[in-house]
């Protein structure tokens with residue numbers, strides 16, 4: 001006799017077979033739609049001009065032809081859309097056919113006698129023969145929230161009509177592979193630990209995966225939030241911030257389907273490598289990727305003539321700590337506000353202009369431009385003022401061009417034109433030759449136009465505005481706008497920093513702190529319109545952003561709701577200022593519209609690794625380890641470089657036997673290059689990640705710390721965790737970030753005495769090896 005479990009499994013397999021049967025029917029219907037749409041598109045293309053009424057001899061005829069062509073085009077587009085959407089449906093159906101759903105909940109709404117069975121999968125599916133029969137609910141549907149938020153028993157969820165009370169009578173996890181039911185598991189909890197543990201034991205991949213089957217309750221809150229203007233997710237390393245937020249993008253695209261497109265969602269990521277790492281999650285969930293970029297890219301594309309300090313340079317600079325207070329001020333909200341006020345004051349004082357030159361002489365002087373600029377009504381807004389100045393300058397140019405037409409040089413130039421050039425000029429203007437005065441005037445105008453083309457372009461593109469000078473003027477004026485002593489900066493320190501900026505400028509370079517200040521000023525004066533189209537903005541690793549950058553992003557995307565993710569313990573670029581991040585954000589957003597969600601459980605690493613890493617940072621005691629077991633971390637102390645490389649070699653060999661991807665994480669790129677060369681001598685094949693534009697690979701990866709942000713690996717070897725390399729408590733965040741990249745195995749190799757940071761760790765929580 002079959003046991004209860006077997007009976008359940010049989011019944012579920014029978015249900016699955018039934019659903020798959022319906023999916024097959026839907027596939028057939030969709031295949032037919034595709035064929036028809038394709039055929040009718042082809043017919044339309046083949047006979048495009050047969051159906052267009054071509055009448056071109058009269059104006060009305062041309063109009064009619066235009067309308068007719070447009071109609072045909074519209075029909076073609078419609079059919080193309082039909083075909084594309086049917087093709088997408090087909091892909092979804094094919095996915096569902098293999099893996100229809102992953103969970104079932106039975107729930108009773110108030111007053112109902114029988115519970116309803118809800119099967120949850122990647123997309124929804126309705127019986128093609130009976131549109132009332134919902135066979136699969138999308139994981140993002142309101143009702144699916146019940147699965148993630150509650151165990152068995154009564155609960156309330158947010159139904160479209162408002163809060164709805166339900167009694168959950170069954171929660172069942174269903175594991176399906178290639179259309180076959182592998183496992184059935186009933187649970188009382190929100191999301192069962194069993195599947196989660198199984199998922200987390202998997203080996204790392206070079207690509208991140210979706211977590212749709214095991215979303216945790218706190219993560220579900222992040223995913224489904226629609227009311228906050230600022231959602232700040234503070235999560236410890238490995239707590240699933242990135243994972244949850246990608247699910248959130250998929251959720252928003254579903255919830256606002258038809259109103260929100262992937263192009264209206266933007267994610268700022270720490271580096272390109274990370275972009276590559278996460279770019280499969282949304283397609284796996286059946287959605288297109290959002291716009292992704294780094295803050296560096298966001299800046300750099302706007303200043304093509306300047307070289308912006310790179311990630312690597314920035315990291316090295318932040319390690320030198322020379323002008324920390326000056327940098328803190330430059331990165332502050334106070335400076336952002338001061339800059340706004342400064343820009344406003346230009347209304348009265350005038351802006352920095354450069355002479356407009358023509359044939360090597362001053363054509364319109366900067367003083368003259370300034371006079372025009374200041375001549376407008378005092379309540380002219382800044383951007384209108386520059387716009388109005390531009391118009392006035394174009395007017396002057398036009399008048400001047402009119403005057404020039406009669407000048408001798410123009411006459412000479414016209415006389416010098418070959419008959420071929422004259423033909424071309426006429427042809428380009430679509431003009432018939434008249435061989436009289438009108439021709440002479442036409443040619444003179446062409447000559448003058450060509451001569452003034454550059455001037456015209458300069459005016460059009462605001463080149464008469466000297467942004468470089470204006471920016472330096474602003475920096476020079478900062479001591480009058482901000483109280484330097486509040487920032488523990490002396491006047492001479494500030495002046496020195498301005499000189500350094502000017503010097504960098506002369507060499508065509510600009511620092512990361514300066515570039516935002518520079519562009520904000522440019523935008524204010526030239527009246528750049530902010531991007532009103534973007535609706536959701538995500539920032540990963542927000543602790544590495546400065547308050548200035550956040551304010552500037554908000555200024556650029558005023559209609560976007562912000563979701564920012566961060567771990568203050570991983571602030572490797574901004575360090576101290578990250579502590580005041582929350583206070584700064586409170587100034588930028590309406591405090592009633594800010595929601596903070598904390599994630600304290602670390603899913604990435606084994607309990608042993610989390611218990612070790614949490615002792616490296618001051619507030620680590622709150623971090624909860626997820627109960628996945630592994631070996632304790634190893635601290636290997638070696639006497640010299642040679643011994644350290646030998647140790648590394650052995651560890652890699654061991655990891656390779658276990659088929660684990662190992663990342664060797666060094667502090668600087670130089671250090672990583674050295675390790676790669678040493679391992680090559682020992683015939684170990686490795687991938688050295690030198691720039692953020694590379695791809696991750698399986699096997700052994702060597703990567704500098706600042707590029708390892710957000711990534712994870714089966715095994716991590718921290719290279720040279722010695723006192724020489726990480727001498728003080730100040731290095732805690734960097735060391736924490738490196739060590740928390742490990743999922744299953746962590747080893748720290750130290751050349752000589754280890755960093756004092758490791759002294760804080762209970763010796764029982766790691767294995768000390770002395771070579």
Ligand SMILES: Nc1ncnc2c1ncn2[C@@H]1O[C@H](COP(=O)(O)OP(=O)(O)OP(=O)(O)O)[C@@H](O)[C@H]1O
Nearest residue numbers: 211214215216237238239240241242243603604710
């Ligand atoms: N609910 C979940 N189900 C399954 N896996 C999860 C879940 N939450 C997180 N993980 C896994 O834990 C790991 C860490 O997640 P993620 O990279 O999103 O963390 P993070 O908070 O962004 O980390 P960090 O700040 O250290 O970069 C990933 O492998 C992710 O897939």
